[in-house]
Amino acid sequence: MIDPRVERFLARRGGLVAEALGEGAVQATLERRARELGVAVELYPERLEEDPREAAEFLEDVLIPETWFYRDITPFLWITEQALQGRWRRPLRALSLPCASGEEAYSIAIALREAGVAPAQIEVEGWDLSERALERARRGLYGPFSLRGVPGWLIDRHLRPAGTSVEAPPELRALARFEQRNALETGPIGPDFDLILCRNLLIYLDAGARRQLLAALVQRLAPQEVLILGHADGWPEATLGLRPVGPPGAFAHERGAPAHRPLTAPRAPSPRLPPSPPPPAPPRPPSPGAATPAQARQLAEAQQLADRGQLDEAHLRCATYLERSPLDPAAHRLMGLLHVARKSPREAEASLRRALYLDPEDQEALGHLALLLDHDGRSDQAALLRRRQEMARRRGSA
Numbered sequence: 001m002i003d004p005r006v007e008r009f010l011a012r013r014g015g016l017v018a019e020a021l022g023e024g025a026v027q028a029t030l031e032r033r034a035r036e037l038g039v040a041v042e043l044y045p046e047r048l049e050e051d052p053r054e055a056a057e058f059l060e061d062v063l064i065p066e067t068w069f070y071r072d073i074t075p076f077l078w079i080t081e082q083a084l085q086g087r088w089r090r091p092l093r094a095l096s097l098p099c100a101s102g103e104e105a106y107s108i109a110i111a112l113r114e115a116g117v118a119p120a121q122i123e124v125e126g127w128d129l130s131e132r133a134l135e136r137a138r139r140g141l142y143g144p145f146s147l148r149g150v151p152g153w154l155i156d157r158h159l160r161p162a163g164t165s166v167e168a169p170p171e172l173r174a175l176a177r178f179e180q181r182n183a184l185e186t187g188p189i190g191p192d193f194d195l196i197l198c199r200n201l202l203i204y205l206d207a208g209a210r211r212q213l214l215a216a217l218v219q220r221l222a223p224q225e226v227l228i229l230g231h232a233d234g235w236p237e238a239t240l241g242l243r244p245v246g247p248p249g250a251f252a253h254e255r256g257a258p259a260h261r262p263l264t265a266p267r268a269p270s271p272r273l274p275p276s277p278p279p280p281a282p283p284r285p286p287s288p289g290a291a292t293p294a295q296a297r298q299l300a301e302a303q304q305l306a307d308r309g310q311l312d313e314a315h316l317r318c319a320t321y322l323e324r325s326p327l328d329p330a331a332h333r334l335m336g337l338l339h340v341a342r343k344s345p346r347e348a349e350a351s352l353r354r355a356l357y358l359d360p361e362d363q364e365a366l367g368h369l370a371l372l373l374d375h376d377g378r379s380d381q382a383a384l385l386r387r388r389q390e391m392a393r394r395r396g397s398a
Protein backbone atom coordinates (compact mmCIF):
# COMPACT_ATOMS: atom_id res chain seq x y z
CA MET A 1 0.00 0.00 0.00
CA ILE A 2 1.52 3.29 -1.13
CA ASP A 3 1.54 6.23 1.27
CA PRO A 4 -1.56 8.31 0.36
CA ARG A 5 0.58 11.47 0.30
CA VAL A 6 2.67 9.95 -2.49
CA GLU A 7 -0.50 8.91 -4.31
CA ARG A 8 -1.69 12.51 -4.12
CA PHE A 9 1.69 13.80 -5.32
CA LEU A 10 1.56 11.55 -8.41
CA ALA A 11 -2.02 12.55 -9.18
CA ARG A 12 -1.25 16.24 -8.86
CA ARG A 13 1.96 16.17 -10.88
CA GLY A 14 0.87 14.03 -13.80
CA GLY A 15 -2.63 12.64 -13.20
CA LEU A 16 -0.79 9.39 -12.49
CA VAL A 17 -2.01 6.35 -10.59
CA ALA A 18 0.53 4.36 -8.55
CA GLU A 19 -1.27 1.09 -9.25
CA ALA A 20 -0.91 1.63 -13.01
CA LEU A 21 2.78 2.51 -12.68
CA GLY A 22 3.25 -0.61 -10.55
CA GLU A 23 2.85 -0.24 -6.79
CA GLY A 24 5.90 -2.43 -6.14
CA ALA A 25 8.10 -0.27 -8.37
CA VAL A 26 6.82 3.00 -6.85
CA GLN A 27 7.35 1.71 -3.31
CA ALA A 28 10.86 0.43 -4.15
CA THR A 29 11.78 3.83 -5.67
CA LEU A 30 10.43 5.63 -2.64
CA GLU A 31 12.44 3.44 -0.24
CA ARG A 32 15.63 3.70 -2.32
CA ARG A 33 15.49 7.48 -2.59
CA ALA A 34 14.71 7.85 1.13
CA ARG A 35 17.70 5.62 1.91
CA GLU A 36 20.00 7.60 -0.41
CA LEU A 37 18.92 10.86 1.19
CA GLY A 38 19.22 9.42 4.69
CA VAL A 39 15.56 10.22 5.36
CA ALA A 40 13.08 7.93 7.14
CA VAL A 41 10.59 6.43 4.67
CA GLU A 42 7.67 7.95 6.59
CA LEU A 43 9.21 11.42 6.20
CA TYR A 44 10.03 11.08 2.51
CA PRO A 45 6.57 12.29 1.29
CA GLU A 46 7.20 15.57 3.12
CA ARG A 47 10.54 15.89 1.38
CA LEU A 48 8.75 15.41 -1.95
CA GLU A 49 6.54 18.39 -1.19
CA GLU A 50 9.34 20.66 0.02
CA ASP A 51 12.14 19.88 -2.41
CA PRO A 52 11.33 20.50 -6.10
CA ARG A 53 14.54 18.79 -7.25
CA GLU A 54 13.75 15.65 -5.32
CA ALA A 55 10.18 15.76 -6.63
CA ALA A 56 11.49 15.89 -10.21
CA GLU A 57 13.97 13.04 -9.62
CA PHE A 58 11.36 10.83 -7.99
CA LEU A 59 8.95 11.44 -10.84
CA GLU A 60 11.64 10.59 -13.40
CA ASP A 61 12.31 7.33 -11.57
CA VAL A 62 8.71 6.16 -11.56
CA LEU A 63 7.72 7.17 -15.10
CA ILE A 64 7.67 4.36 -17.64
CA PRO A 65 9.27 5.63 -20.84
CA GLU A 66 9.15 2.29 -22.66
CA THR A 67 8.74 2.69 -26.39
CA TRP A 68 10.16 1.51 -29.69
CA PHE A 69 10.14 2.30 -33.39
CA TYR A 70 7.01 1.45 -35.34
CA ARG A 71 5.39 0.16 -32.13
CA ASP A 72 2.29 -1.85 -33.14
CA ILE A 73 3.27 -1.19 -36.79
CA THR A 74 -0.29 -0.82 -38.20
CA PRO A 75 -0.71 2.88 -37.27
CA PHE A 76 2.49 3.75 -39.14
CA LEU A 77 1.61 1.72 -42.23
CA TRP A 78 -1.74 3.48 -42.20
CA ILE A 79 -0.13 6.92 -41.86
CA THR A 80 1.98 6.15 -44.95
CA GLU A 81 -1.07 5.01 -46.84
CA GLN A 82 -3.12 8.05 -45.86
CA ALA A 83 -0.32 10.45 -46.77
CA LEU A 84 -0.06 8.71 -50.15
CA GLN A 85 -3.77 9.28 -50.62
CA GLY A 86 -3.37 12.96 -49.81
CA ARG A 87 -5.33 13.06 -46.55
CA TRP A 88 -3.29 15.85 -44.97
CA ARG A 89 -2.33 19.37 -46.02
CA ARG A 90 1.33 20.29 -46.38
CA PRO A 91 3.34 21.10 -44.38
CA LEU A 92 1.98 18.36 -42.21
CA ARG A 93 2.18 18.92 -38.46
CA ALA A 94 2.13 15.92 -36.17
CA LEU A 95 2.34 15.53 -32.41
CA SER A 96 3.61 12.57 -30.42
CA LEU A 97 2.31 12.98 -26.86
CA PRO A 98 3.90 11.39 -24.92
CA CYS A 99 6.96 10.78 -27.06
CA ALA A 100 9.22 9.26 -24.35
CA SER A 101 12.66 8.78 -25.96
CA GLY A 102 11.48 9.83 -29.39
CA GLU A 103 11.03 6.58 -31.32
CA GLU A 104 7.35 7.35 -31.94
CA ALA A 105 8.03 10.88 -33.21
CA TYR A 106 10.76 9.62 -35.54
CA SER A 107 8.49 6.78 -36.69
CA ILE A 108 5.87 9.33 -37.75
CA ALA A 109 8.52 11.17 -39.76
CA ILE A 110 9.70 7.89 -41.30
CA ALA A 111 6.16 6.86 -42.20
CA LEU A 112 5.66 10.19 -43.97
CA ARG A 113 8.99 9.95 -45.78
CA GLU A 114 7.88 6.47 -46.90
CA ALA A 115 4.92 8.16 -48.55
CA GLY A 116 7.29 10.50 -50.38
CA VAL A 117 6.43 13.57 -48.29
CA ALA A 118 9.34 16.00 -48.67
CA PRO A 119 11.37 16.71 -45.51
CA ALA A 120 10.50 20.40 -45.70
CA GLN A 121 6.81 19.43 -45.46
CA ILE A 122 7.16 17.41 -42.25
CA GLU A 123 7.05 18.92 -38.76
CA VAL A 124 6.81 16.51 -35.86
CA GLU A 125 6.67 17.61 -32.24
CA GLY A 126 7.38 15.27 -29.35
CA TRP A 127 6.18 16.21 -25.87
CA ASP A 128 6.82 14.33 -22.67
CA LEU A 129 7.02 14.94 -18.95
CA SER A 130 10.36 13.16 -18.63
CA GLU A 131 13.37 15.37 -19.33
CA ARG A 132 15.60 12.27 -19.19
CA ALA A 133 13.64 10.59 -21.95
CA LEU A 134 13.63 13.79 -24.00
CA GLU A 135 17.42 14.02 -23.80
CA ARG A 136 17.62 10.55 -25.34
CA ALA A 137 15.15 11.65 -28.01
CA ARG A 138 17.28 14.64 -28.97
CA ARG A 139 20.42 12.49 -29.07
CA GLY A 140 18.70 9.93 -31.31
CA LEU A 141 20.90 6.97 -30.32
CA TYR A 142 19.07 3.68 -29.95
CA GLY A 143 19.83 0.10 -28.90
CA PRO A 144 18.33 -3.11 -30.25
CA PHE A 145 15.39 -2.89 -27.85
CA SER A 146 14.13 0.18 -29.67
CA LEU A 147 14.11 -1.77 -32.91
CA ARG A 148 12.21 -4.88 -31.82
CA GLY A 149 9.97 -6.03 -34.62
CA VAL A 150 10.96 -3.23 -37.00
CA PRO A 151 11.34 -4.48 -40.57
CA GLY A 152 15.01 -4.51 -41.59
CA TRP A 153 14.36 -2.54 -44.77
CA LEU A 154 12.98 0.37 -42.73
CA ILE A 155 16.03 0.43 -40.49
CA ASP A 156 18.34 0.35 -43.51
CA ARG A 157 16.49 3.16 -45.22
CA HIS A 158 16.11 5.59 -42.32
CA LEU A 159 18.59 4.86 -39.50
CA ARG A 160 22.31 4.32 -39.58
CA PRO A 161 24.60 2.04 -37.60
CA ALA A 162 26.50 3.54 -34.67
CA GLY A 163 28.62 0.89 -32.96
CA THR A 164 26.27 -1.69 -31.52
CA SER A 165 23.42 0.81 -31.75
CA VAL A 166 21.71 2.75 -34.47
CA GLU A 167 21.21 6.46 -34.71
CA ALA A 168 18.70 8.75 -36.27
CA PRO A 169 20.78 10.61 -38.86
CA PRO A 170 20.73 14.43 -38.81
CA GLU A 171 18.26 14.60 -41.71
CA LEU A 172 15.76 12.54 -39.67
CA ARG A 173 16.48 14.37 -36.42
CA ALA A 174 15.79 17.64 -38.23
CA LEU A 175 12.17 16.58 -38.75
CA ALA A 176 11.33 16.33 -35.03
CA ARG A 177 11.46 18.79 -32.14
CA PHE A 178 11.20 17.74 -28.51
CA GLU A 179 9.84 19.70 -25.60
CA GLN A 180 9.06 19.02 -21.96
CA ARG A 181 5.30 19.39 -21.55
CA ASN A 182 2.85 17.98 -19.07
CA ALA A 183 -0.07 16.51 -21.00
CA LEU A 184 -2.43 17.90 -18.39
CA GLU A 185 -1.08 21.43 -18.50
CA THR A 186 -0.98 22.04 -22.20
CA GLY A 187 -4.36 23.80 -22.27
CA PRO A 188 -6.15 23.48 -25.57
CA ILE A 189 -3.77 21.51 -27.77
CA GLY A 190 -3.04 22.82 -31.21
CA PRO A 191 -4.77 24.32 -33.15
CA ASP A 192 -2.38 23.30 -35.86
CA PHE A 193 -1.76 19.55 -35.62
CA ASP A 194 -3.05 17.35 -38.43
CA LEU A 195 -2.17 14.14 -36.67
CA ILE A 196 -1.82 13.39 -32.96
CA LEU A 197 -0.53 10.16 -31.50
CA CYS A 198 -1.40 9.79 -27.83
CA ARG A 199 -0.51 6.21 -27.09
CA ASN A 200 0.17 4.40 -23.85
CA LEU A 201 -0.36 7.37 -21.56
CA LEU A 202 -4.07 7.14 -20.77
CA ILE A 203 -3.44 3.75 -19.12
CA TYR A 204 -1.39 5.46 -16.39
CA LEU A 205 -3.89 8.24 -15.67
CA ASP A 206 -6.73 8.51 -13.20
CA ALA A 207 -10.26 8.91 -14.52
CA GLY A 208 -10.29 12.70 -14.16
CA ALA A 209 -6.96 13.20 -15.92
CA ARG A 210 -7.99 10.78 -18.66
CA ARG A 211 -11.20 12.72 -19.29
CA GLN A 212 -9.38 16.05 -19.23
CA LEU A 213 -6.72 14.94 -21.69
CA LEU A 214 -9.15 13.23 -24.07
CA ALA A 215 -11.39 16.29 -24.06
CA ALA A 216 -8.42 18.57 -24.81
CA LEU A 217 -7.35 16.30 -27.68
CA VAL A 218 -10.79 15.90 -29.16
CA GLN A 219 -11.71 19.56 -28.84
CA ARG A 220 -9.08 20.51 -31.36
CA LEU A 221 -9.76 17.83 -33.97
CA ALA A 222 -11.07 19.14 -37.28
CA PRO A 223 -12.62 16.71 -39.78
CA GLN A 224 -9.43 15.82 -41.66
CA GLU A 225 -7.37 15.52 -38.51
CA VAL A 226 -6.63 12.25 -36.82
CA LEU A 227 -6.08 11.08 -33.26
CA ILE A 228 -4.34 7.75 -32.79
CA LEU A 229 -4.53 6.01 -29.41
CA GLY A 230 -2.72 2.90 -28.21
CA HIS A 231 -4.33 -0.52 -28.30
CA ALA A 232 -4.43 -0.70 -24.50
CA ASP A 233 -5.83 2.80 -24.03
CA GLY A 234 -9.46 1.71 -24.23
CA TRP A 235 -12.18 3.13 -26.32
CA PRO A 236 -13.10 6.78 -25.83
CA GLU A 237 -16.64 7.34 -24.73
CA ALA A 238 -19.07 7.67 -27.63
CA THR A 239 -20.09 11.08 -26.31
CA LEU A 240 -16.73 12.43 -27.39
CA GLY A 241 -18.01 12.23 -30.96
CA LEU A 242 -15.09 10.25 -32.32
CA ARG A 243 -15.37 7.56 -34.90
CA PRO A 244 -12.81 4.97 -35.85
CA VAL A 245 -11.02 5.24 -39.18
CA GLY A 246 -8.49 2.99 -40.79
CA PRO A 247 -7.95 -0.71 -40.31
CA PRO A 248 -8.32 -2.57 -37.03
CA GLY A 249 -5.09 -2.15 -35.16
CA ALA A 250 -4.50 1.45 -36.28
CA PHE A 251 -6.68 2.72 -33.40
CA ALA A 252 -7.17 5.90 -35.39
CA HIS A 253 -10.09 8.24 -34.83
CA GLU A 254 -11.54 11.25 -36.50
CA ARG A 255 -14.29 13.59 -35.57
CA GLY A 256 -17.78 12.78 -36.75
CA ALA A 257 -20.95 10.92 -36.09
CA PRO A 258 -20.50 7.19 -35.43
CA ALA A 259 -19.80 5.41 -38.70
CA HIS A 260 -22.94 3.70 -39.92
CA ARG A 261 -22.12 1.09 -42.48
CA PRO A 262 -25.24 0.19 -44.48
CA LEU A 263 -26.01 -3.39 -43.56
CA THR A 264 -26.81 -4.60 -47.03
CA ALA A 265 -23.93 -2.81 -48.68
CA PRO A 266 -20.65 -3.96 -47.22
CA ARG A 267 -18.87 -2.05 -50.01
CA ALA A 268 -19.87 1.35 -48.64
CA PRO A 269 -17.16 3.96 -49.27
CA SER A 270 -14.54 3.82 -46.56
CA PRO A 271 -14.94 6.57 -43.93
CA ARG A 272 -11.16 6.96 -43.85
CA LEU A 273 -10.97 8.39 -47.36
CA PRO A 274 -11.13 12.19 -47.53
CA PRO A 275 -14.73 13.35 -47.86
CA SER A 276 -13.66 16.17 -50.21
CA PRO A 277 -13.20 15.71 -53.99
CA PRO A 278 -13.11 13.43 -55.92
CA PRO A 279 -16.91 13.18 -56.12
CA PRO A 280 -18.41 9.96 -54.77
CA ALA A 281 -18.40 6.99 -57.11
CA PRO A 282 -21.76 5.77 -58.36
CA PRO A 283 -23.14 2.92 -56.29
CA ARG A 284 -21.54 -0.36 -57.24
CA PRO A 285 -23.65 -3.42 -57.91
CA PRO A 286 -23.70 -5.87 -55.03
CA SER A 287 -20.81 -8.31 -55.14
CA PRO A 288 -21.55 -11.88 -56.19
CA GLY A 289 -21.30 -12.88 -52.55
CA ALA A 290 -23.76 -10.24 -51.32
CA ALA A 291 -25.30 -11.49 -48.10
CA THR A 292 -28.85 -11.52 -46.77
CA PRO A 293 -29.56 -8.64 -44.36
CA ALA A 294 -29.14 -10.97 -41.37
CA GLN A 295 -25.78 -12.19 -42.59
CA ALA A 296 -24.69 -8.67 -43.50
CA ARG A 297 -25.52 -7.62 -39.94
CA GLN A 298 -23.08 -10.24 -38.77
CA LEU A 299 -20.39 -8.74 -41.00
CA ALA A 300 -21.18 -5.23 -39.76
CA GLU A 301 -20.84 -6.51 -36.19
CA ALA A 302 -17.51 -8.08 -37.03
CA GLN A 303 -16.37 -4.71 -38.41
CA GLN A 304 -17.56 -2.89 -35.27
CA LEU A 305 -15.76 -5.35 -33.00
CA ALA A 306 -12.62 -4.90 -35.08
CA ASP A 307 -12.93 -1.11 -34.88
CA ARG A 308 -13.11 -1.42 -31.11
CA GLY A 309 -9.96 -3.52 -31.06
CA GLN A 310 -11.77 -6.74 -30.03
CA LEU A 311 -9.82 -8.69 -32.60
CA ASP A 312 -10.53 -12.23 -31.45
CA GLU A 313 -14.29 -11.70 -31.37
CA ALA A 314 -14.17 -9.90 -34.72
CA HIS A 315 -12.19 -12.76 -36.23
CA LEU A 316 -14.65 -15.34 -34.99
CA ARG A 317 -17.65 -13.36 -36.28
CA CYS A 318 -16.01 -12.77 -39.66
CA ALA A 319 -14.99 -16.44 -40.03
CA THR A 320 -18.55 -17.57 -39.24
CA TYR A 321 -19.87 -15.10 -41.79
CA LEU A 322 -17.44 -16.35 -44.44
CA GLU A 323 -18.57 -19.94 -43.95
CA ARG A 324 -22.02 -18.89 -45.21
CA SER A 325 -20.91 -16.20 -47.67
CA PRO A 326 -17.53 -17.32 -49.02
CA LEU A 327 -17.78 -15.11 -52.10
CA ASP A 328 -18.05 -11.76 -50.36
CA PRO A 329 -14.92 -9.70 -51.11
CA ALA A 330 -15.63 -7.22 -48.27
CA ALA A 331 -15.49 -10.04 -45.73
CA HIS A 332 -12.20 -11.34 -47.12
CA ARG A 333 -10.83 -7.80 -46.98
CA LEU A 334 -11.88 -7.46 -43.34
CA MET A 335 -10.37 -10.86 -42.59
CA GLY A 336 -7.13 -9.68 -44.23
CA LEU A 337 -7.02 -6.58 -42.03
CA LEU A 338 -7.70 -8.66 -38.94
CA HIS A 339 -4.77 -10.89 -39.85
CA VAL A 340 -2.61 -7.77 -40.30
CA ALA A 341 -3.62 -6.57 -36.84
CA ARG A 342 -2.94 -10.02 -35.38
CA LYS A 343 0.50 -9.98 -37.04
CA SER A 344 -0.15 -12.93 -39.35
CA PRO A 345 1.18 -11.57 -42.66
CA ARG A 346 0.86 -14.82 -44.66
CA GLU A 347 -2.80 -15.25 -43.76
CA ALA A 348 -3.36 -11.53 -44.35
CA GLU A 349 -1.92 -11.78 -47.83
CA ALA A 350 -4.05 -14.83 -48.67
CA SER A 351 -7.25 -13.09 -47.50
CA LEU A 352 -6.48 -9.84 -49.33
CA ARG A 353 -5.69 -11.77 -52.52
CA ARG A 354 -9.05 -13.58 -52.17
CA ALA A 355 -10.77 -10.21 -51.81
CA LEU A 356 -9.06 -8.99 -54.99
CA TYR A 357 -9.86 -12.17 -56.89
CA LEU A 358 -13.53 -11.53 -56.13
CA ASP A 359 -13.32 -7.78 -56.66
CA PRO A 360 -10.21 -6.64 -58.59
CA GLU A 361 -11.24 -2.98 -58.12
CA ASP A 362 -11.27 -3.06 -54.30
CA GLN A 363 -9.10 -0.01 -53.58
CA GLU A 364 -8.71 -0.75 -49.88
CA ALA A 365 -7.60 -4.33 -50.46
CA LEU A 366 -5.17 -3.11 -53.14
CA GLY A 367 -3.69 -0.53 -50.76
CA HIS A 368 -3.34 -2.90 -47.83
CA LEU A 369 -1.82 -5.67 -49.91
CA ALA A 370 0.68 -3.17 -51.33
CA LEU A 371 1.72 -2.17 -47.79
CA LEU A 372 2.05 -5.79 -46.79
CA LEU A 373 4.24 -6.61 -49.78
CA ASP A 374 6.37 -3.52 -49.21
CA HIS A 375 6.82 -4.61 -45.64
CA ASP A 376 7.91 -8.03 -46.92
CA GLY A 377 10.49 -6.50 -49.28
CA ARG A 378 8.46 -7.18 -52.45
CA SER A 379 8.40 -3.54 -53.49
CA ASP A 380 8.05 -4.24 -57.24
CA GLN A 381 4.82 -6.13 -56.70
CA ALA A 382 3.71 -3.45 -54.25
CA ALA A 383 4.32 -0.73 -56.86
CA LEU A 384 2.18 -2.64 -59.38
CA LEU A 385 -0.66 -2.89 -56.89
CA ARG A 386 -0.43 0.83 -56.16
CA ARG A 387 -0.76 1.55 -59.86
CA ARG A 388 -3.83 -0.69 -59.97
CA GLN A 389 -5.20 1.14 -56.93
CA GLU A 390 -4.69 4.51 -58.59
CA MET A 391 -6.40 3.32 -61.77
CA ALA A 392 -9.31 1.90 -59.76
CA ARG A 393 -9.60 5.22 -57.92
CA ARG A 394 -9.67 7.16 -61.19
CA ARG A 395 -12.27 4.82 -62.68
CA GLY A 396 -14.35 5.12 -59.50
CA SER A 397 -14.36 8.90 -59.65
CA ALA A 398 -14.71 9.23 -63.43
Ligand SMILES: C[S@@+](CC[C@H](N)C(=O)[O-])C[C@H]1O[C@@H](n2cnc3c(N)ncnc32)[C@H](O)[C@@H]1O
Binds near residue numbers: 015100101181182184
Ligand atom coordinates in the same frame (compact mmCIF):
# COMPACT_ATOMS: atom_id res chain seq x y z
C1 LIG B 1 5.00 4.09 -22.18
S1 LIG B 1 5.56 5.67 -22.69
C2 LIG B 1 4.68 5.85 -24.19
C3 LIG B 1 5.54 6.34 -25.32
C4 LIG B 1 4.93 6.25 -26.71
N1 LIG B 1 3.76 7.09 -26.84
C5 LIG B 1 4.60 4.83 -27.06
O1 LIG B 1 3.41 4.46 -27.05
O2 LIG B 1 5.49 4.04 -27.36
C6 LIG B 1 4.71 6.70 -21.51
C7 LIG B 1 5.32 8.08 -21.40
O3 LIG B 1 4.35 8.94 -20.79
C8 LIG B 1 5.06 9.98 -20.14
N2 LIG B 1 4.12 10.68 -19.25
C9 LIG B 1 3.54 10.21 -18.12
N3 LIG B 1 2.73 11.14 -17.59
C10 LIG B 1 2.79 12.22 -18.40
C11 LIG B 1 2.17 13.48 -18.42
N4 LIG B 1 1.31 13.85 -17.45
N5 LIG B 1 2.47 14.34 -19.43
C12 LIG B 1 3.33 14.00 -20.40
N6 LIG B 1 3.95 12.81 -20.44
C13 LIG B 1 3.67 11.92 -19.47
C14 LIG B 1 6.19 9.24 -19.48
O4 LIG B 1 7.25 10.09 -19.17
C15 LIG B 1 6.55 8.19 -20.54
O5 LIG B 1 7.64 8.63 -21.31
